[in-house]
Amino acid sequence: MILQKLSIIIPAYNEGNTIHLILDKIKLVSLTNNIDKEVIIVNDCSKDNTEQAIIAYQQANPDFNIQYFKHEINKGKGAALHTGISKATGEYLIIQDADLEYDPEEYNDLLKPVINGFADVVYGSRFMGSNPHRILFFWHTIGNRWLTFASNMFSNLNLTDMETCYKLFDTKVIQGISLTEKRFGFEPEITQKISRIPKIRIYEVGISYYGRTYEEGKKIGWKDGVRAIYCILKYGLFKAK
Structure with missing residues (x-):
């Protein structure tokens, strides 16, 4: 398949310290077959210098x-993604967090x-896979695996990581889906x-x-895990639209 453009959707909230670093990484990536990159940043009303950093x-x-x-x-985050997805013009789009937990050099692996x-x-x-993974929180790992297992039960998929940030979609397909979850419920929905x-x-x-600690800026917490369970039941068991 020949692709002309990849849209990269970045939801950002209080990422003024790192947004320029992730943009540097994206800028340096050479995509397979010289695919063009379109970066769409959605600032979700940050309280720090995120906007100034982006404009600069x-x-x-x-x-x-x-x-x-x-x-x-x-x-x-989900609402920021809704905005970014609606603006995408590439044939495919990928979700990229504004921090440094995920490596844009792996876009080509996702595109292959x-x-x-x-x-x-x-x-x-x-x-x-055998790529490097920072060792952090035991219960986060257990929680992620359990949520993926529960999601698989209702989706009949055999994913290993439903909660991952890196998701690559056919743009027309995802733009045709009605999305309602405004926070971290986006992933199970x-x-x-x-x-x-x-x-x-x-x-x-x-x-x-390359995960972050809470001191380094990680935002997701146990309440988001509870919401994820609710969303799995809502959109999986009860097939909510």
């Missing part, structure tokens, strides 16, 4: 295709099943809804993971 980066890199949008009130004509959706799994699309081809590839 745009001004210093005028040839780098960065589109900037912002929410006037904080709505959550698509370019070879096998996949419509590709998840990057932190729990498979999109997984359940994608799984119900007839003949959808979902692949998974191993990725590296």
